Amino acid sequence: MASSLMAFPPQMYTGKGPSTGLRRSENIHKSNFRRTHKTRVAMNGAIAQGSLDMGIELLFDPAANEGLDEAAIFALMVKTIERYCEEGNAILSTLPAKNVGEALVACRDKGTPVLAFNAGHDLAESAGVQFWGQDETKAGYEAGLGLAVVETTEKFCCVNHAPDVDVLKDRCGGFEKAVTEKGKPNFVQAIVNFSEGCDAWNESVLAACAPDEGKDWSTVGIFSGSNSACPVPFIREHPAVYAAFTDTSQEVYDAMSEGLNIIMAIDQQSYLQGYLPFSHLTLAVTNDQAVGNALIETGPHLVLEPPTETEQESPDPAQEGEAPSSRTLRLTTDNTHQFTLYLGGLVLAVGGFVLAN
Secondary structure (H helix, E strand, O other), X not given: OOOOOOXXXXXXXXXXXXXXXXXXXXXXXXXXXXXXXXXXXXXXXXXXXXXXXXXXXXXXXXXXXXXXXXXXXXXXXXXXXXXXXXXXXXXXXXXXXXXXXXXXXXXXXXXXXXXXXXXXXXXHHHHOOOEEEEOXXXXXXXXXXXXXXXXXXXXXXXEEOOOOOHHHHHHHHHHHHXXXXXXXXXXXXXXXXXXXXXXXXXXXXXXXXXXXXXXXXXXXXXXXXXXXXXXXXXXXXXXXXXXXXOOOOHHHHHHHHOOOOEEXXXXXXXXXXXHHHHHHHHHHHHHOOOOOOOEEEEEOEEEOOOOOHHHXXXXXXXXXXXXXXXXXXXXXXXXXXXXXXXOOOEEEEEOOEEEOO
8 A cells, every 4th residue: 555745844854663763853944935944843743753663764855956946846745746646645834824735635536545644724724624733814813913912002913924825814814803893903914034144034024113293112012923032123123022932932932931921822832733743644554544534723823922941951952873775675574454545755664665865
């Protein structure tokens, strides 16, 4: 039985089982998916741990997409899904854009087992595809509610670093819905580009989010990601502003401890986003056992105050031994449960073969 799992950012692991060898790396892309922040590291660590728990050896080989923009990366995802679907694989994919979702649904309609995770809850729901991860619309909505109940806030700014990506549309859409329902419809978006540096980031945010004439920063609520060098220093420079963050980071925790007006940070529990669908699809393919829920929510979990040092501690990502780096095709003897798991450049083969391309 052949099957395949997919997730992004595009990166290549290959593997066989049972074994414990592991080698991990990162592939940096020119898109919002390229940034190696806490969420991505935790998801990679979860997948690595799952591979050890389930006896899969992983080899890493990055996809050749350096320099591609978001549209090109999504097109690459579509081609990858189509290619592996033709081979009869099971596919696990993030859904950052509509065309990726359409490709996954087309694959499902051909009889291939599919799951979606991490990004694209609304797309998965509308397509009838099981989803594991955070409801991004709900995350934005909760942030909007938190900022709208502040007595002084009047203007609300969603900082969007990927305006063409459905995930960001969902976040900002949920944010706008909440503040509007609270009777504070003064909503704007600041379109930013992290790759241009913090001066450009600050300029874009100031142009869109600055207080209305005659007002001060205490009237502004900003909803932004935190995993870059720009957002938290901006909040420090404007300490009267109120903020909510789309993710968690040490920088946010430090700013909370300093007493800045940070209403919340959102933890989408990214470790679970990696481990749960990985192990679930593995069991579905090998044992023909699966959870029937349409949505398995790992977030949003609202962090309203900085965690203690003990709460912030987490185990190191699973690493045991080192996998060979050569590009090889190695056959194994047990083909009883042969399958390939493809996660956006991630190919895992259990009991059948290892292909490091």
